[in-house]
C-alpha cells in the first residue's frame with residue numbers, strides 16, 4: 243500500500259511510514275528508492291547498503307543513487323514503448339536532471355539516448371561512451387563553438403530559433419556536411435502541475451512560435467545541408483495530468499502535415515519529458531507505464547486521422563527517470579529553539595547541494611536514517627548551513643526529537659539537485675555513490691578545499707606581503 247495522505251497522529255508514526263508494504267513498481271510513484279528498507283539496527287538501507295555506514299565511509303552530505311531504481315525506470319519507459327507503440331521509438335534521458343559520467347553510462351547501457359543542452363553535457367555524454375547518433379542537443383542559445391562541437395560529434399541538433407537555424411546552415415555549408423536536425427516548436431499547451439491551457443502563442447523563451455513554422459519549413463526546403471528529421475515540443479515539468487500529452491500528439495501531427503506542403507518528409511516526433519514524481523505523500527503522479535501509453539495512443543490516433551505513417555517516436559524524461567532513485571544524507575549539527583515559534587535543526591549541507599527549495603519552494607520529506615522507528619513527535623524546520631535565511635531544506639517537517647550527528651535523509655533528490663549544485667559560500671560539492679546489492683561505488687568524488695581553488699588565479703601584484711614573508 244502506498245501512503246497518499248499524511249498521518250493523523252504524528253506521535254505514533256515513524257520514518258518507516260515512508261516505506262510501504264508494497265511499493266508501486268513505478269519508481270516515480272514512491273517517495274523512496276525501490277530498494278529502500280530498514281535493517282535490524284533500525285537503519286535505513288538503500289541497495290542493501292546501510293545509509294549510516296555509507297555516511298561513515300564517504301562523509302556527508304552524500305548523494306546515494308540506487309542503481310536498481312534508475313534501471314527499473316529506464317526499462318519501464320522502454321518496455322512501455324515496445325508494448326504501446328507499433329512503430330520505432332527511442333527514449334532519451336534528459337541529462338539536465340543529473341549529468342555525470344556514471345549516470346550517462348547507466349542510461350545508455352539500458353538502451354536510452356541522451357538529451358544534452360550544453361557542450362559540457364555533450365562532452366560528458368561522449369566521454370561516457372554514448373553513441374552520438376543517440377544524442378540530441380537542445381538549448382535556446384547554443385554558442386557557435388557549441389554548434390561546431392555538435393557538428394564534430396555528429397549528434398542531432400534540436401534547433402530552437404531563427405538565429406540558430408541560419409548559423410547552423412552556414413556552418414554546415416562551410417564544413418560541407420549534412421546535419422540532422424529537429425525543430426523545437428512551442429506547442430501552445432501550457433502546463434502547471436494541476437492544470438493546463440491551450441493558446442496560439444506562449445510567452446516562452448524556447449522554440450519557434452507556431453505561427454512561424456510554415457516559413458521555417460519554406461526556408462528549410464532551400465537548405466539541403468540541413469536535413470530536417472522531425473519536430474520537438476516540451477510542455478513542462480513535474481506534470482501529473484495526462485490530458486496535455488493527449489492533446490500534444492494532435493498538435494504535432496499537424497506540424498508534420500504542414501511540412502509536407504513544403505516537400506519535407508518528417509520522420510521523427512519528440513514529445514519531450516515532464517512526468518512528475520512523488521516528493522510528498524500528497525503527490526500522486528501517473529505511473530511511467532500510464533504516461534507512455536497515453537503518449538503512444540495520442541500519436542497513433544493523430545497519425546491515423548491525418549493519414550500519416552508512424553514517425554519514430556521520441557520522448558525525453560529526466561525527473562521521472564532519476565528523481566526517486568536518490569536520497570541525500572546529512573548529519574545534524576546545531577539546533578535552535580525560537581520559543582512559541584519554531585524549532586530549527588541545521589544539517590551540514592543545504593542550498594548548495596539542493597537549490598530547489600529556495601529556488602522553487604519545493605517541498606521534500608526527510609527521515610532519520612539511524613532511528614527509523616523513532617516516533618515523529620516533533621515539528622522541526624531543517625535548515626541548511628549557508629549564509630542565507632532562505633536556506634531551509636524543509637519547513638516544519640514531522641521528525642523525531644533530533645540529536646547531534648543523527649543522519650537525516652532527504653528523499654527524491656535525484657533530479658535537479660547535483661546538476662544545480664553550487665559552491666555557494668565556498669562549500670565543496672558532496673560526493674555521490676551508486677548503491678546496489680550491498681555494494682557502494684563512488685561516482686562523484688567529494689570536492690576538496692584544494693578543488694575550490696582550481697580556477698583561482700592570484701596575480702603576483704596582489705600577493706599579500708604576509709604571504710610573501
Ligand SMILES: Cc1ncc(COP(=O)(O)O)c(C=O)c1O
Nearest residue numbers: 336476479480515516559560561
Ligand atoms: C526540452 C526539455 N526536455 C526534457 C526535459 C525534462 O523534463 P522532466 O525532467 O520534467 O522530465 C526538460 C526539462 O525542463 C526540457 O526543458
